[in-house]
Amino acid sequence: MKPVTPVVKLYRMTPDPEGTIAAAAKLCYAERVEGLPEQDKASAGRFVRRLFELGHLSPIEHASFTFYIEGVSRAMTHQLVRHRLASYSQRSQRYVGHGDFDYVVPPQMEGKTVEAGGKSSDAVEYFRETMEMLAERYRRLNQALGETGESSNEDARYVLPNACETKIFVTMNARELVHFLEQRLCMRAQWEIRSVAGEMLVILRDVCPSVFNPVGPKCIRNRGCPEGKMTCGKYGEMVEKYSAK
Secondary structure (H helix, E strand, C coil): CCECCCEEEEEEECCCHHHHHHHHHHHCCCCCCCCCCCCCHHHHHHHHHHHHHHCCCHHHHHCEEEEEEEEEEHHHHHHHCCCCCEEEEECCCCCCCCCCCCECCCHHHCCCEEEECCEEEEHHHHHHHHHHHHHHHHHHHHHHCCCCCHHHHHHHHHHCCCCEEEEEEEEEEHHHHHHHHHHHCCCCCCHHHHHHHHHHHHHHHHHCHHHHCCCCCHHHHHCCCCCHHHCCCCHHHHHHHHCCC
């Protein structure tokens, strides 16, 4: 058992995503289709960027991206799968035993103190001890259930924490990724999914800049925070942070 941090990898994507998007968009207005699939990379990028600026977003749905993500918590993936226009394949706690699970420690625990049983404990150490206790309880319950794999795992897993590490494949089209990033890069999003979204954006800007260079939290496209009284008050910082370098 050990604490872990996110690892985000682009596993597969539509070949030449900008060319695919440009060809799909131009088809809508093309009297002749000869040569349409063969798009010059530079001109395709400019065309797609213009589409994005005009808000013509349906053509970008023709590009899709598959990410492999590990070192994240079940708490994070419970939020991730709320984005419905996507495909997910996640490591099962039913088919896979979790007697020695890795876990994610919220960074806010650093430097905090827990008062319990008349003594003070470092919050991170207290958290670690709790994870080890839950793993031990899981193992004992699994043994009591016959340690038969799937049929015992499925009930023993009820004691596993949200901090338990998981691995997941995620496939989204570019339009849904824009929506996901705008929601989850927001400072009001939970810290772990915001961190994963940030890593995804770095990758996407490299492979499909015409779509993803302009992307940031939703305040960027809205030219101001839409959260009203719940704003983080950092719109200027967000513009600076997410401006494509």
